[in-house]
Amino acid sequence: MSSENVRFTDFKSDKQPTWCPGCGDFGTMNGMMKALAETGNTPDDTFVVAGIGCSGKIGTYMRSYALHGVHGRALPVGTGAKLANPDLEVMVAGGDGDGYSIGVGHFIHAVRRNVDITYVVMDNRIYGLTKGQASPTSRPDFETSTTPEGPKQPPVNPLALAMSAGASFIAQSFSSDALRHTEIVKEAIEHDGFSLVNTFSPCVTFNDVDTYDYFRDSLVDLSEEDDYDRHNYDQAKDAILDADKEYMGVLYQDENSTPYHEAHGVHENMAEIPDGAPDGATDLVREFY
Amino acid sequence: MHDDLNWAIGGEAGDGIASTGKIFAQALSRAGRHVFTSKDFASRIRGGYTAYKIRTSVDEVQSVVDRLDVLIALTERTVDENLDELHEESVIIFDGDRTEFSDFEAPADTVGLDIPLKSLAEDAGGAIMRNIVALGAVCAVTDFPIENLDESLEKRFGSKGESIVENNKQAARLGYEYVNDEYADVENPYELETTDNDYVLLNGDEAIGMGAIAAGCRFYAGYPITPATDVMEYLTGRIEQFGGHVVQAEDELSAINMALGAARAGARAMTATSGPGIDLMSETFGLVATSETPLVITNVMRSGPSTGMPTKQEQGDLNMMLYGGHGEVPRFVLAPTSVAECFHKTVEAFNLAEKYQLPVYLTADLSMAVTERTYEPDEFDMDEVEIDRGKLVDEDEISAWQNEKDQFKAHAVTADGISPRAVPGTEGGVHMSTGLEHDELGRRTEDTDVRVEQVDKRNRKVETAEEREDFDYREFGDADADSLVISWGSNEGTIVEALDYLDDLDVRVLSVPYIFPRPDLTDDVQAADDVVVIEANATGQFANVVEHDTLERVDRINKYDGVDFKADELADEIKQTLEA
Numbered sequence: 001m002s003s004e005n006v007r008f009t010d011f012k013s014d015k016q017p018t019w020c021p022g023c024g025d026f027g028t029m030n031g032m033m034k035a036l037a038e039t040g041n042t043p044d045d046t047f048v049v050a051g052i053g054c055s056g057k058i059g060t061y062m063r064s065y066a067l068h069g070v071h072g073r074a075l076p077v078g079t080g081a082k083l084a085n086p087d088l089e090v091m092v093a094g095g096d097g098d099g100y101s102i103g104v105g106h107f108i109h110a111v112r113r114n115v116d117i118t119y120v121v122m123d124n125r126i127y128g129l130t131k132g133q134a135s136p137t138s139r140p141d142f143e144t145s146t147t148p149e150g151p152k153q154p155p156v157n158p159l160a161l162a163m164s165a166g167a168s169f170i171a172q173s174f175s176s177d178a179l180r181h182t183e184i185v186k187e188a189i190e191h192d193g194f195s196l197v198n199t200f201s202p203c204v205t206f207n208d209v210d211t212y213d214y215f216r217d218s219l220v221d222l223s224e225e226d227d228y229d230r231h232n233y234d235q236a237k238d239a240i241l242d243a244d245k246e247y248m249g250v251l252y253q254d255e256n257s258t259p260y261h262e263a264h265g266v267h268e269n270m271a272e273i274p275d276g277a278p279d280g281a282t283d284l285v286r287e288f289y
Numbered sequence: 290m291h292d293d294l295n296w297a298i299g300g301e302a303g304d305g306i307a308s309t310g311k312i313f314a315q316a317l318s319r320a321g322r323h324v325f326t327s328k329d330f331a332s333r334i335r336g337g338y339t340a341y342k343i344r345t346s347v348d349e350v351q352s353v354v355d356r357l358d359v360l361i362a363l364t365e366r367t368v369d370e371n372l373d374e375l376h377e378e379s380v381i382i383f384d385g386d387r388t389e390f391s392d393f394e395a396p397a398d399t400v401g402l403d404i405p406l407k408s409l410a411e412d413a414g415g416a417i418m419r420n421i422v423a424l425g426a427v428c429a430v431t432d433f434p435i436e437n438l439d440e441s442l443e444k445r446f447g448s449k450g451e452s453i454v455e456n457n458k459q460a461a462r463l464g465y466e467y468v469n470d471e472y473a474d475v476e477n478p479y480e481l482e483t484t485d486n487d488y489v490l491l492n493g494d495e496a497i498g499m500g501a502i503a504a505g506c507r508f509y510a511g512y513p514i515t516p517a518t519d520v521m522e523y524l525t526g527r528i529e530q531f532g533g534h535v536v537q538a539e540d541e542l543s544a545i546n547m548a549l550g551a552a553r554a555g556a557r558a559m560t561a562t563s564g565p566g567i568d569l570m571s572e573t574f575g576l577v578a579t580s581e582t583p584l585v586i587t588n589v590m591r592s593g594p595s596t597g598m599p600t601k602q603e604q605g606d607l608n609m610m611l612y613g614g615h616g617e618v619p620r621f622v623l624a625p626t627s628v629a630e631c632f633h634k635t636v637e638a639f640n641l642a643e644k645y646q647l648p649v650y651l652t653a654d655l656s657m658a659v660t661e662r663t664y665e666p667d668e669f670d671m672d673e674v675e676i677d678r679g680k681l682v683d684e685d686e687i688s689a690w691q692n693e694k695d696q697f698k699a700h701a702v703t704a705d706g707i708s709p710r711a712v713p714g715t716e717g718g719v720h721m722s723t724g725l726e727h728d729e730l731g732r733r734t735e736d737t738d739v740r741v742e743q744v745d746k747r748n749r750k751v752e753t754a755e756e757r758e759d760f761d762y763r764e765f766g767d768a769d770a771d772s773l774v775i776s777w778g779s780n781e782g783t784i785v786e787a788l789d790y791l792d793d794l795d796v797r798v799l800s801v802p803y804i805f806p807r808p809d810l811t812d813d814v815q816a817a818d819d820v821v822v823i824e825a826n827a828t829g830q831f832a833n834v835v836e837h838d839t840l841e842r843v844d845r846i847n848k849y850d851g852v853d854f855k856a857d858e859l860a861d862e863i864k865q866t867l868e869a
Contacts, residue, residue: 014694015732047554047713048721059721060732065713067553067580068723069546070572076510076543080550080558081713083534084508088554088713106546109539268532271555271712273505277674278531284499285669288489289319 008037011046013063019054020128024201024212027175028122029058031199032091035185036064041089048091049078051103054129054203055095055122072103075110078117084270086261089189090117097127100136100156107158111165114193115260120185121158122175122201125210132206142209159240159251162196168257169195170236171250174215175202180223180248187250193259215246222249231255293348294431294479295356297329298420299340299370300363308445309361309420310341311661313427314490315441317345318663320433321484325350325782326492326661327853338370347482351627351662351782352856358479359430361423365389368396375399378478380430382406382423400475402426404467413460414452421457425464433481435465489666493631493657493779496669497587498523500635501559503674506585507533508551508558510544512566515599516655517589520561541566545573545586552577552584553722555681555712557639561587564606565596571614574648578618580722580731581700581708581747583642583649583679585635590654592851601851602656604778607830610650611805617744619751621649622804626763626781628662629669634802636674641758644679645750646710652804654825656853657779682709687717696720698729702742706749751806760803762810770795772867773817775810775843777801777831780823783854790860794867804831807838814839821846821866825854844869 011033019025036046046064050056052071059066065088069077078092099107099121110119126144127133134147137158141150162170169191173181181199188195200215222228222239228249229235236252239245261267298309307328314324322345329340342357344350357374360367362383368375375381377398383390385403395401404426406419413422421442428435442457491499498520501509509528511521525535538544544560551558562570567588577584590606592598610622621641625634631653638649682690690698690709699720701708708729711718725733726740734740754760765785766774774796776784781800788796799813814820814835820843822832827849835843844866848854 043719044716045714049550059723063719065553065719066721067550068721068725069549070576070724073542073546073573076538076546077550077553079536080508080510080547080552081554082550083536083547084551084554084556084558085712085714105539106543109543264534265529266534268507269555269714270507270533270551270557271714273507273557273676275676277503277671278505280530281499281503281671281674284502284527285489285666285671288491288495289487289666 006037006042008034011036011043011062011064013061015060017061018057020205022204023054024124024175024203025054025058025122027178027181028120028199028201029061031173031175031178031181031185032093032120033062034182035189036089036091038182039186039189045087046089046091047078047081048093049074049081050093051098053095053098053127055093055098058093072098072101073106074098075103075106075119079110079113079115082115082117083260083266086267087269092117092119094119094121096121096123096125096135096137100158104136104156104161108161108165111162111167111194111196113260114168114257116193118185118188118195118197120197120199123158123198124201124203124207126203126207128203128206139209157240158196158198163237163240163252167196167252168193168254169250170240170252171195171197172248173197173199174219174248175199176212176216177248180221184250191253193257218246219248220245222247222251293344293346293350294358294481295342295344295354296359296427297340297342297357297371298361298363298423299329299338299367302337302339304363305420306339306341309424310343312438312441312445313424314343314661315444316437317343317481318488318490319440320437321486321488322347322481323350323488324490324661324663325352327353327656328659338366340367340370345481347484352786353853355855355857359427361420361427365393372396382426382430384419402430402468402472402475404464406464409463409467410460413463414456418457418460421460422464425461426468428461429465429468430477431479431481432477434483435461437483487666488663489669490661490663491628492519492659492661493628493653494519494589495523496628496631497561497635497651497653498527499669500632501639502528502531502533503632503671504557504636504639505676506557506559506639507531508548508556509533509560510536510538510547511560511562512538512541512544514563514566516591516658517561517563517566517587519658520587520589541569542573545570545577548584549573549577549582552582553713557643559585559587561589563589563591564593564609567606567609567613574620575614575616575618576724577648578620579724581646582722583646585638585642585649585651588650588652589658590652598851600655602654602825602853603849603851604654604825605830605849606652607804607826610652619647619748621645621647621754621806622652623649624652624778624802624804626778626800626802628657628660629664630802631657632669640675640677641754643681644677644707645754646679646707647750652778654779680707680709682711682715682718684716687711687715691717692730696730699731700727700743700746701729702746705753706746707753755806760806760808762808763800763802765798765800767795767797770797771818772796773813773820774798774823774863775801775820775835776823777804780825780854783856783859784823786856787860787863790857791864794864796863796867809838810835811839814841814843819867820844821863823859825849
């Protein structure tokens with residue numbers, strides 16, 4: 001399939017999603033598929049990795065090469081795949097539990113490595129698949145079955161974590177704003193390095209606080225802020241640490257960062273190997289004289 | 290009895306023990322002598338004692354023995370630690386100028402050579418070379434031509450400049466001359482013959498690393514852990530020359546998932562760790578197996594459980610590799626039985642992983658990982674390396690494996706249990722793989738029939754492998770003997786050497802490198818009058834497997850004090866067990 005003829009529906013599988021009607025994940029996934037198609041990728045050259053949770057099901061509903069892995073470890077899988085074959089478009093999907101709780105260690109190090117992959121996190125501030133427990137991004141007073149009085153601890157700020165780890169691309173989107181979400185994911189794909197897109201993806205079943213209405217009313221779209229410069233580190237820092245407002249758009253981008261494959265000279269498709277030991281292997285034996 | 294020499298240097302960690310030992314081992318190897326080294330951590334006293342031991346002979350050597358002939362003692366404690374192994378012809382080299390040796394007297398019956406190592410080293414250019422002075426003295430004591438040291442010194446210090454190399458050569462000569470001048474009257478029982486043979490000298494971790502590159506491994510992810518780190522350090526800087534890459538992951542969870550990702554993308558990938566790392570990798574191990582991803586997981590075992598004795602020998606992880614992880618899913622377990630076999634079995638592990646699309650545990654242990662051993666270079670003949678990628682399909686073969694909707698059946702149910710494998714980038718091969726139970730397309734299912742079909746299909750790969758592969762044991766000793774000795778992994782060399790100490794007791798030895806699938810030992814066990822299984826663990830994990838397979842009880846020799854088996858000691862135990 002040549003990339004000119006690819007439409008976003010080519011990235012859609014024939015499986016009907018089992019997400020709850022109205023789930024934000026529908027919009028998040030649609031934007032991902034559109035962005036992949038509009039950036040010239042094909043299902044044959046795309047590798048989607050997901051972990052566990054509602055977000056983890058995305059590989060089933062999309063059509064591409066994919067791995068649905070264990071909880072919290074999608075980023076290392078994506079990292080390995082991209083390094084093994086740099087020609088692949090690698091997109092990693094996760095949720096706030098998968099990425100910022102069980103997988104937060106990998107998140108920090110994936111950001112540091114700056115491998116050229118795109119990480120879309122469907123952040124609904126709740127554990128949906130296990131029916132409504134607190135997530136690392138839940139509000140301190142958000143009452144759930146396991147936190148009857150709320151977690152009583154500050155939520156993780158994923159954008160700040162990314163920034164502190166030296167991220168080269170930090171963005172935030174909203175699943176229901178299809179146009180902007182798609183644009184932002186496209187920019188993330190086109191960024192040469194690790195890209196974080198934290199996507200507010202409301203859970204209509206278990207979260208009655210962080211709702212469509214809440215995000216629609218409160219999110220500030222940075223594309224409409226004329227004096228916002230995504231390349232300005234200090235401005236980005238202020239926006240990311242702003243306790244009063246939440247932003248949508250590309251908060252920070254360093255287009256001059258050195259992606260992993262350049263820093264380490266990893267350019268070859270490692271899947272291609274000779275039928276026997278590689279040329280020069282005998283030199284390895286000679287070293288032991 | 291043996292025309293061999295057992296040599297050691299011992300002192301405090303940080304005394305340059307390992308590098309001095311390596312220099313001498315290389316010199317011996319270059320002089321055409323066989324070498325078998327061990328890092329000696331045996332310790333009755335707590336603290337930083339460490340020693341490097343070399344056994345060398347013109348004949349092949351593959352074990353340590355309970356005898357020490359020449360000892361460089363950098364501390365008095367080194368002598369105490371080795372008292373049991375010293376004998377009346379043992380030579381102890383020490384520096385009487387050191388305060389702690391001021392009242393030192395060599396144990397009765399041994400020969401103590403008091404040599405001013407530090408002051409001679411200073412004469413040569415610096416006190417740091419005192420170990421090299423001692424090596425020069427060793428050359429004199431063992432009648433080993435000192436020129437043989439020069440090449441090793443060049444290899445070790447060449448990068449630091451010509452003058453450093455020359456200073457070291459001079460330091461060695463000062464030690465050599467000191468012995469010849471001051472101890473000319475001491476009778477010298479040792480003479481290290483040299484030959485024209487060319488040997489290579491390497492340890493098990495290096496052999497695994499070299500085998501991985503030979504086998505086409507291009508991606509390695511790992512997290513440093515003793516005693517597996519040497520695999521990663523070997524690959525770093527070398528695998529890149531073959532288009533590969535090493536990633537130091539943030540933890541073992543990440544390491545195995547990175548390797549899994551690379552393998553899904555089509556690379557031959559590996560991670561290496563030790564027991565605690567295998568614990569952490571267990572969840573993903575199940576995913577690798579269920580998603581039918583070819584992956585080599587190297588486990589260089591050390592003493593457990595938990596943090597255990599991290600720098601000590603043990604073969605305690607066999608149960609974990611055979612049975613670890615929730616649910617049931619096939620995996621292969623290979624346990625190379627010597628340093629050279631570490632190379633060969635690594636190559637085989639990569640082929641098996643791709644042919645049967647499953648995780649392969651390749652297990653060595655601390656003893657074999659750090660042991661350096663000499664071989665003929667032909668042992669590692671790269672022209673003999675064969676690569677078999679199994680049912681990896683390309684664009685042209687895809688259509689045969691698509692359903693009526695042109696969807697690729699990555700988990701097609703086949704007669705041999707093996708499905709076609711398409712890697713990303715292959716047109717028409719798009720599919721998802723998952724840790725969920727899945728249908729032929731890789732999609733989640735809880736359909737009872739499909740579940741059973743997929744479980745059976747995965748298990749069928751084992752039956753197929755048993756039919757197609759030669760999972761045999763290695764045999765030594767007397768084929769007609771009534772007594773049978775069985776071992777797995779690194780004990781082989783010690784057992785083979787122990788045969789020389791068994792006097793008139795004849796035994797047949799089976800050394801098993803395939804733990805799963807494994808050779809059927811039923812006939813061998815039933816034909817023998819007595820059977821003993823030797824392994825470095827407390828509960829006899831392999832002995833249990835043998836009993837399970839053969840429905841016969843076996844005797845056991847278990848060692849779990851963290852110290853390597855020694856050939857002469859082991860021979861005594863075999864005699865006691867079989868004659869009991």
